[in-house]
Amino acid sequence: MPRVWCATLGCDKNLVDSEALLGRFVGRGVESVSDPQDADIWILNTCGFIEAARRDSLEAVEELVATKGGRTLVVCGCWSQEHGDTIREMFPGVDVVAGVGRFDEVVAACLDAGAEAASPGDTSAFPLAGPLVGDPMTAPYTGIVERPLLTPAHVAFVKIGEGCNFSCSFCRIPLIRGRQRSRPVSEIRAEVASLVERGVAEVQLVSQNTSDYGRDSGEALGDLVRALDGVDGLRRIRLFYLYSGVVAADDLLRLLDVPKVVPYLDLPVQHASPRLLKAMRRPGAERSSPDFFARLRRERPELVLRSTALLGFPGEEDEDVSLLADFLAEVEFDHLGTYRYSPEPGTASFALPDRVPDEVILDREALIQDLQEEIALRRMQRRLGQRHEVLIDRIIPADMILDEGLDTVLAELAGDGDVLPGPEVDFAGDASALAVGRSYHFGYDVDGVVLLPGAGLEPGAFVDVEFAAVTATDVWGLPVPTTNQRNSPGGTAEKGRRKP
Numbered sequence: 001m002p003r004v005w006c007a008t009l010g011c012d013k014n015l016v017d018s019e020a021l022l023g024r025f026v027g028r029g030v031e032s033v034s035d036p037q038d039a040d041i042w043i044l045n046t047c048g049f050i051e052a053a054r055r056d057s058l059e060a061v062e063e064l065v066a067t068k069g070g071r072t073l074v075v076c077g078c079w080s081q082e083h084g085d086t087i088r089e090m091f092p093g094v095d096v097v098a099g100v101g102r103f104d105e106v107v108a109a110c111l112d113a114g115a116e117a118a119s120p121g122d123t124s125a126f127p128l129a130g131p132l133v134g135d136p137m138t139a140p141y142t143g144i145v146e147r148p149l150l151t152p153a154h155v156a157f158v159k160i161g162e163g164c165n166f167s168c169s170f171c172r173i174p175l176i177r178g179r180q181r182s183r184p185v186s187e188i189r190a191e192v193a194s195l196v197e198r199g200v201a202e203v204q205l206v207s208q209n210t211s212d213y214g215r216d217s218g219e220a221l222g223d224l225v226r227a228l229d230g231v232d233g234l235r236r237i238r239l240f241y242l243y244s245g246v247v248a249a250d251d252l253l254r255l256l257d258v259p260k261v262v263p264y265l266d267l268p269v270q271h272a273s274p275r276l277l278k279a280m281r282r283p284g285a286e287r288s289s290p291d292f293f294a295r296l297r298r299e300r301p302e303l304v305l306r307s308t309a310l311l312g313f314p315g316e317e318d319e320d321v322s323l324l325a326d327f328l329a330e331v332e333f334d335h336l337g338t339y340r341y342s343p344e345p346g347t348a349s350f351a352l353p354d355r356v357p358d359e360v361i362l363d364r365e366a367l368i369q370d371l372q373e374e375i376a377l378r379r380m381q382r383r384l385g386q387r388h389e390v391l392i393d394r395i396i397p398a399d400m401i402l403d404e405g406l407d408t409v410l411a412e413l414a415g416d417g418d419v420l421p422g423p424e425v426d427f428a429g430d431a432s433a434l435a436v437g438r439s440y441h442f443g444y445d446v447d448g449v450v451l452l453p454g455a456g457l458e459p460g461a462f463v464d465v466e467f468a469a470v471t472a473t474d475v476w477g478l479p480v481p482t483t484n485q486r487n488s489p490g491g492t493a494e495k496g497r498r499k500p
Contacts, residue, residue: 003031005039010047012206016159018045023147024103032148041072048079050342065093078176084131097131101139105132136178145191152393154201154460155444161207169281169348182217189227202236211243229260240266245284249295262440268308272327273320290330304334304441312341312361314352321364335447336372377472388439390465395454396434448473
């Protein structure tokens with residue numbers, strides 16, 4: 001039986017595409033494996049959103065070409081969608097180059113060498129001379145339901161739509177992915193029901209523009225969320241990529257009233273300077289005031305807010321960054337991601353004058369990150385002593401802690417962050433397992449984690465935990481004895497994004 005391995009670069013929407021592609025292979029009798037050395041087919045699903053992502057994609061292809069040996073190598077995704085011919089010219093060792101959504105064609109290229117492609121109307125023969133790239137609006141996003149998960153077995157990203165109708169002046173998404181196409185409520189509900197039957201307890205709803213869901217189909221985000229709320233066995237629904245100001249506060253509050261929707265909203269603002277927001281062409285920006293977020297928090301004090309900020313947009317001045325800092329200080333987001341402006345050909349902002357020097361952008365990003373760390377720590381400290389239900393994502397066994405040392409394990413978990421035990425918490429790190437989980441405050445793979453003693457726990461368990469110590473990003477907790485703790489089917493915490 002042939003075996004396939006996939007590495008994913010970029011966002012969670014891309015991860016769902018990787019799972020969908022792997023599902024197509026599994027449907028043809030191919031085994032999906034997590035170790036690249038065990039695979040006959042390697043797939044790299046690339047990101048091409050900004051120049052830094054394209055560099056990462058290029059470096060990953062170089063590494064795979066150098067080590068693939070006799071394997072079949074597929075390079076697909078966003079970078080390939082726009083630069084397929086370049087990839088083909090640069091890397092003769094890549095066997096198949098494909099754009100976004102070409103799942104059937106990729107499978108046919110790998111399994112049916114010399115046969116016709118599986119997509120209707122395509123008579124290309126394999127092996128391929130040119131890339132499998134077409135109009136993104138024609139990409140058939142099917143086969144998402146039956147797919148192996150590249151997340152722990154109890155949590156899944158669910159893509160509810162594809163493309164975006166907005167035209168933010170810095171963003172290439174409509175060029176790469178096309179305009180908004182919402183998946184039907186009935187199809188998404190069937191997908192989630194299937195996932196729950198396999199042990200999924202939490203779904204994270206993602207798209208390029210979740211606020212616009214259903215605008216093209218006549219359905220609505222509220223319809224979808226209420227339908228998913230009716231799926232027996234599902235415990236958590238988490239919402240990402242909502243445009244503040246485009247969706248009204250009343251509508252968000254109604255979504256939060258749905259029982260299985262956790263009080264957590266991802267609302268990317270990008271900036272707070274009216275002048276820059278206008279130049280960015282951010283829809284609804286004039287309604288994204290501190291009052292908007294204050295209303296949400298006033299009605300739902302437990303609400304966790306996540307956002308992103310873009311630094312270094314052309315023409316940005318120190319006064320604009322001060323406006324952003326004041327805005328953040330007033331709103332107090334629990335989680336804030338920052339990224340730097342990248343001049344992208346084909347976008348409206350590419351031709352704008354007054355580019356901000358890289359060193360200035362770095363300084364401004366550091367300033368905002370330092371401010372956000374203070375805000376996040378302050379909000380986390382308010383939760384000390386509170387008790388929350390935590391979903392366990394991963395167990396780090398005691399022998400690993402003994403071999404590597406607790407400090408090393410924590411450093412690997414933290415990445416660039418600061419994850420250290422509080423002085424009043426004794427976790428007996430040299431003798432017991434460590435559990436890594438999330439309360440409703442944290443989205444999977446995007447925010448921090450809750451760390452607690454892991455003896456007797458397993459992935460997929462829900463545990464009542466008291467928050468005993470915090471950093472700006474993470475929590476140390478202690479399990480609270482209760483008769484209500486429940487276990488759901490476990491799984492591994494491999495993220496499916498490893499390089500060989």
